[in-house]
Amino acid sequence: MSSKWWIPRRTAQLTILALIASPLLGMTFFRGNLAAADLFGLPLADPLAFLQALIGGMVIVLPYLGSALLVAAFYFILGGRTFCGWICPVGLITELGEKLRRRMGSGEVTMPLTASRWSLGLVLLTVAMTGIPLFEVLSPIGIINRAIAFVSLMPLLVLAAILLVEITVSRRVWCRSLCPLGGFYSILGRFSPVRVGFIENRCTHCDDCLRVCPVEEVLTPSLKLGARQVTAGDCSRCFACVDSCHAKALSIDLFYK
Amino acid sequence: MDSETTCSGITRRQFLKGSAITPLTLILAGTGVATVYLRHADAQGFTLRPPGAIAEKRFLAACVRCGKCAQACPYLSIKMAGGEAGVGIGTPVIVPREIPCYLCSDLPCVKVCPSGALDKKLEDIEKIRMGTAVIIDRESCLSIRGLRCEVCYRQCPLIDKAIVIEPRHNTRTGEHTIMEPVVRKEKCVGCGICEKSCVLPKPVIVVQKTVETQKDSYEF
Structure with missing residues (x-):
């Protein structure tokens, strides 16, 4: 291991869970969940939840627009699916499920990453046509959030179903290919300057990075064709590839190449 | 990689799979879920919402289910609906027979609502129409x-x-x-x-x- 990016990343994921649980312990600096929240008085909002509320509810509240833009700008700069890799509690759980799946050696089927963009389209179309915010209704993120903040355990069955399918049938299918929020961020974060860089002449083609990458398709252009950066918006900026690279061929760039 | 590989590293087969089969699967799954799971929250009758809630149909879309109103309610009157509420899952409800709304004069639930699902124009508790x-x-x-x-x-x-x-x-x-x-x-x-x-x-x-x-x- 040449670096240890997994430590701050895991810390961030666990901090989010602790923040959501904090009101239960009587602490007041955090309110809400990943759909909309107040952190030390700073209002934060999920931009996709904002879009659904805007399209389906036809209400616009300016401070809400501001907080959604703030969060969108944050992920635009950090790039790709940073949300999926560092923040999302479902990501944390399916990541642990993935470890189990590898041990069992089951569920090797993969679905294409583009599907998440289609499911984003489906969500936006549904809310425009029927006024039903499909993602807020079905979102396992919301289900986990409420399970923690309001101790409601039954809806966690949805999460259990996702985990079951991911472990036995298709690897990380929800996060990779079905989650509309992942699709949303993969579009939003496509042009970020924070990217994984690739130095071709250092690469030994051991393929360690491909084995740890949750969305290994994003590394293909670099490894096969020598592209100098991972440009795909689907990269979750988890930097597991950087951690795994013994030859130091992968690094973190803060600029375009 | 075989000769079919294009410059983006995607084969024709993969492309077809991604752009034809996947949306089809999604649409099928979506309609399946929609018919079984997405009935109107009103299907079981009237749902009592917190003060200032906009019309029910729009409320269901405008509410982002963040739970801040429930966290703000000093009497714990506001609960978050579970899966039994269908489309209304995660939205705030009041069950009067358990804990009714005690009409706080400063309307803390309305104040914290980020999305306008609870209308901030409401300031006078006598104008509430839950x-x-x-x-x-x-x-x-x-x-x-x-x-x-x-x-x-x-x-x-x-x-x-x-x-x-x-x-x-x-x-x-x-x-x-x-x-x-x-x-x-x-x-x-x-x-x-x-x-x-x-x-x-x-x-x-x-x-x-x-x-x-x-x-x-x-x-x-």
Whole structure:
């Protein structure tokens, strides 16, 4: 291991869970969940939840627009699916499920990453046509959030179903290919300057990075064709590839190449 | 990689899989879920929302289910709906028979709502229209039967405005007065305190869908 990016990343994921649980312990600096929240008085909002509320509810509240833009700008700069890799509690759980799946050696089927963009389209179309915010209704993120903040355990069955399918049938299918929020961020974060860089002449083609990458398709252009950066918006900026690279061929760039 | 590989590293087969089969699967799965799971939250009848909630259909879309209103409610009146609410999963509900809305004058739930699902234009608690109380079972109401109950009237935060007592002669006994509680629909905010306070095991006064104008005192 040449670096240890997994430590701050895991810390961030666990901090989010602790923040959501904090009101239960009587602490007041955090309110809400990943759909909309107040952190030390700073209002934060999920931009996709904002879009659904805007399209389906036809209400616009300016401070809400501001907080959604703030969060969108944050992920635009950090790039790709940073949300999926560092923040999302479902990501944390399916990541642990993935470890189990590898041990069992089951569920090797993969679905294409583009599907998440289609499911984003489906969500936006549904809310425009029927006024039903499909993602807020079905979102396992919301289900986990409420399970923690309001101790409601039954809806966690949805999460259990996702985990079951991911472990036995298709690897990380929800996060990779079905989650509309992942699709949303993969579009939003496509042009970020924070990217994984690739130095071709250092690469030994051991393929360690491909084995740890949750969305290994994003590394293909670099490894096969020598592209100098991972440009795909689907990269979750988890930097597991950087951690795994013994030859130091992968690094973190803060600029375009 | 074989000769079919394009510059983006995607084969024709992969492309077709991604752009034809996947959306088809998604649409099928989506309609499946929609028919079974996405019925209207209203399907089971009226749902009492926190103060300031916009019209139910728009509310379902505008509410981002962040739970801040429930966290702000000092009486824990606001609960988050579970899967039984269908499309309404994760939206705030008030079940008056458990804990009604006690009408905080500073409306903390409305203040914290980020998305406008609870309308911030609402400032005066007397302008709240969450629902309207209705006496659904006049035969069982103790006051209407001639006893001195009137608990709903005395508990009503808008006593003598939203619930009034209309006395009339008790023709059955011939010598007493029936002190009948009557809901003034145009004043009722729908907080549910009357429903909570009804002394009968099954409340005879309950909050239902908002009725703006009074047509008949005995309408139910």
